[in-house]
Structure formats: structure tokens, C-alpha cells
Amino acid sequence: MTQASNLAFYDRVRAELADIDAQGLTKPERIIASRQGSVITVGGRDVLNFCANNYLGLAGDERVAQAGIRTQERWGAGTASVRFICGTLEIHKELERSVADYLGFEDSILFAAAFDANGGIFEPLFGEEDAIVSDSLNHASIIDGVRLCKAKRYRFLTSDMDDLEAKLKEARADGARNIVIATDGAFSMDGYIAKLKDIRGLADRYDALIMVDDCHATGFLGPQGRGSYAYHGVDIDFLTGTFGKALGGAMGGFICAKAEIVSLLKQRARPYLFSNALAPAVCGSSLEAIRIAGGEEGDALRKQLFANAARYRAAMTEAGFNLLPGEHPIIPVMLGDAKLAQDFAARALELGVYVIGFSFPVVPRGQARIRTQMSAAHTFEQIDQVVDAFRTAGRDLGIVG
Known part of the structure; x- marks a missing residue:
């Protein structure tokens, strides 16, 4: 028999989970049914992956x-x-x-x-x-x-x-x-x-x-x-x-x-x-x-990676998104509100792009974002497709005009 004090403990855990969800801070696990790569299988369909640490594209090589x-x-x-x-x-x-x-x-x-x-x-x-x-x-x-x-x-x-x-x-x-x-x-x-x-x-x-x-x-x-x-x-x-x-x-x-x-x-x-x-x-x-x-192929992959980052950053800036400055292939799209970041990620997935909304406690309160990450495995065509999808999601959620 579970003691009353233990019942109170589980009630407190459930209440904390409910509070996390109410604030839009729940971090969902999405199931991937393929190798890591620029395109992955999620929910029975292929989507573009723009949130992995797979910088050189070697995870699925x-x-x-x-x-x-x-x-x-x-x-x-x-x-x-x-x-x-x-x-x-x-x-x-x-x-x-x-x-x-x-x-x-x-x-x-x-x-x-x-x-x-x-x-x-x-x-x-x-x-x-x-x-x-x-x-x-x-x-x-x-x-x-x-x-x-x-x-x-x-x-x-x-x-x-x-x-x-x-x-x-x-x-x-x-x-x-x-x-x-x-x-x-x-x-x-x-x-x-x-x-x-x-x-x-x-x-x-x-x-x-x-x-x-x-x-x-x-x-x-x-x-x-x-x-x-x-x-x-x-x-x-x-x-x-x-x-x-x-x-x-x-x-x-x-x-x-x-x-x-x-x-x-x-x-x-x-x-x-x-x-x-x-x-x-x-x-x-x-x-x-x-x-x-460490070899010549690595040099070619690095060149492609940073070319991808430059193309994406320029196109997203032109589309009206607020990006943190820099040259690294991590390119955060700043949204501020945790719930908005989760909604944006969900809408992007509907449009065929896999990204994740990051919010507190991973980042400070009020600085929720979509952390996009470039890979050498991405093509320019895929980058352009992602920017188009983000533009659509941004308009749907009132983020960009």
C-alpha cells in the first residue's frame, strides 16, 4: 500500500509536469526512423533536418x-x-x-x-x-x-x-x-x-x-x-x-x-x-x-558547411527573421516566447522541416528560439526550401510579414 506521503510526492511530480506544459516548456521527443542526415524520417515521412550537431555530415556516412x-x-x-x-x-x-x-x-x-x-x-x-x-x-x-x-x-x-x-x-x-x-x-x-x-x-x-x-x-x-x-x-x-x-x-x-x-x-x-x-x-x-x-575531404566539407551557413543567414535575414550575429553554423532564430517557439517548430514540421524550440531552462527566460544548425550534407536547394518553409510558418504565426 502506498503511504499518504508518497501519494503526495507523486501528486507534486504530476503538478510540476502540468506546470511545465502550461508554460510551453515541455520538450517533446520525436521518433526518428532513419539514419541521421540532411533528410530524416519522422512520423512516416521524410523531412529536412536542420537541428542536428552533424556539422560535417558524417553521422550517417x-x-x-x-x-x-x-x-x-x-x-x-x-x-x-x-x-x-x-x-x-x-x-x-x-x-x-x-x-x-x-x-x-x-x-x-x-x-x-x-x-x-x-x-x-x-x-x-x-x-x-x-x-x-x-x-x-x-x-x-x-x-x-x-x-x-x-x-x-x-x-x-x-x-x-x-x-x-x-x-x-x-x-x-x-x-x-x-x-x-x-x-x-x-x-x-x-x-x-x-x-x-x-x-x-x-x-x-x-x-x-x-x-x-x-x-x-x-x-x-x-x-x-x-x-x-x-x-x-x-x-x-x-x-x-x-x-x-x-x-x-x-x-x-x-x-x-x-x-x-x-x-x-x-x-x-x-x-x-x-x-x-x-x-x-x-x-x-x-x-x-x-x-x-583531418584530410583534404575534411577541408572540402568545411568549405561547404560555411558556404551553407552564409547562404542561410543571408536569406533568413532578408525574410525578416531575428538572428543572433556570428559566423558559426549554429544560427539561432530568436522568438522570445517559449510557446511561440514550440508552435513554430510544430508548424515547421508540418511543412517538412525538423527543428526544435529551445526555451527555459536550456536558455534564459524570454529568450526562446529555434536553434538551426547547418551541415556540410545540406545542399543549397535544401537551404532554400527551409527558408521558404520558415517564411510560411513565420507568416502563419505573425512573426514576419
Whole structure:
């Protein structure tokens, strides 16, 4: 028999869900019945997909898929273990070497998820004598990772170098032993690229380390797609990234750093020590994606990606939509109201375009949006079709004239 107190608990959960829905904040799960790509199957029909992190179009690439299949045939489904017990395969070491070489670091360490990489980096490296100065728009995984650490915490306004310097001065005045500046390389909800050249200058002035989450930059920003730090031509101390976006679209994360940092993380990072090793199929697919991204084909894909972004941005601006400025292939269409964003996404799907409305708590209240994302797999014709569909949806909902 359920106790009265437990009944009250479930009543409270139902009430909270009802309140979320009433505010237009419910995030629906739409079922996809196809591979990831520029066109996907949703609800029994093919629709254009403009909201995936599939920047290079490799998530559904046959070569990437077959590499994963071959790897699983050799190594099986998984290790059934965490790595320090009996879970490190040769292919794990191969992938760590490959991603470190590609991105220009001494070594790397793999995690089951990129969220775990950010959850595991701070606690082993920084203690209560240290300070973490974090961008206010950083990804939730950085925020949670910082919370696990005993270091003093400081936040600076996004890309505001004056505020960053003020926080660095404050940390130094408070007697911090080591200071690390933590930032996204590219901010996932806005498409802003971090001002790493300016951050590097301040880090040098105040003797600080730099940690960058490059999940939305690795594979397509900068020379050879090496990320935001390569885009700006600066050095950083720690890089976290993912195989779940441009580098194959599967899952799993990594930290790149100096060899001794990686060695310490392998001894102390809890998400690494207490999570099963990355599945072999993911390793195989990721290795193939790195091979493609780092070569001449990767250059061609990056050129197409940014040409697509420029075409889309120009056409949407001409159509009267409010876009956040930038050059990143994340291009948010700002709508403000959460319910309006959900209605727009639903109308777009009716018109054959798959996008998602983002609202609180993913973005601040009053800043709901449709986060559109370009892929190298998109054609100019598909981009024009999406703009036409958005124009129709915008007129139907009174967003554009």
C-alpha cells in the first residue's frame, strides 16, 4: 500500500509536469526512423533536418558506419568493465593517440560521454586553494563539473574581457594558488565563438591556465578543423571534446592535455574510473571520422558547411527573421516566447522541416528560439526550401510579414 506521503510526492511530480506544459516548456521527443542526415524520417515521412550537431555530415556516412561494424565484429559489444580493471582495448589506445595527434596535444583520455569529461576534469586538478573563473554561458556540464570541485568559483559575463580581468584580479587578490579560465570554445545555444586570443592575453598577464570545451568546434573550426583555439591561433592547457557531433555523431568524450595531466586524470577522475570503457564500435567510427575530418575531404566539407551557413543567414535575414550575429553554423532564430517557439517548430514540421524550440531552462527566460544548425550534407536547394518553409510558418504565426 502506498503511504499518504508518497501519494503526495507523486501528486507534486504530476503538478510540476502540468506546470511545465502550461508554460510551453515541455520538450517533446520525436521518433526518428532513419539514419541521421540532411533528410530524416519522422512520423512516416521524410523531412529536412536542420537541428542536428552533424556539422560535417558524417553521422550517417557509410564509411563511418562500416568502420564501427568492423570494429564491433573484432572486439565485441564492449568490455563489460571499467578500464583500470580489465577494460582497456588496443583500439582505446589507438583512439586516444589519434585524437591527441589530430588536435595537437601530447595525450588524451576517453570518457563514456562528453558530459563526463567536463565532470571529471576539475576535481582531480584543482583544490580549495585554487580558483576557477568560468564564462556565464558555459555548458551545463562545465557548471556541474565546477560544482564537484572545492576550488573557489568566479563567473564572468560572456565574452566580456573587462569582466574577466576583474575576476582574475579578484582571484589573485584572494590568494589563489592556481587559476583556470574555463570557457566553451563555441557556445551551443548562441553560436558565439569564444574570444580565445583575448583570453590568452589575460591568462598570460595573470598567470592563469585555460580550459576549453570544444564540442561545438572540433572538426570544423580552424585549420584542419582542430577547433576554436586553432581558429584563433593560440595555445591552451586543457581541451574537452566529443565524438558525438562533427566527429561521427555517436557518443563519448575526451580530454586532451599534457601527458602528466592525462596520467593524473586516469588515476583520479571519477567518471573515468567508475564508468565502462567506451564501446568499441564508437571507437572505430570515431577513428574513421577523424581520418576524414583531418584530410583534404575534411577541408572540402568545411568549405561547404560555411558556404551553407552564409547562404542561410543571408536569406533568413532578408525574410525578416531575428538572428543572433556570428559566423558559426549554429544560427539561432530568436522568438522570445517559449510557446511561440514550440508552435513554430510544430508548424515547421508540418511543412517538412525538423527543428526544435529551445526555451527555459536550456536558455534564459524570454529568450526562446529555434536553434538551426547547418551541415556540410545540406545542399543549397535544401537551404532554400527551409527558408521558404520558415517564411510560411513565420507568416502563419505573425512573426514576419
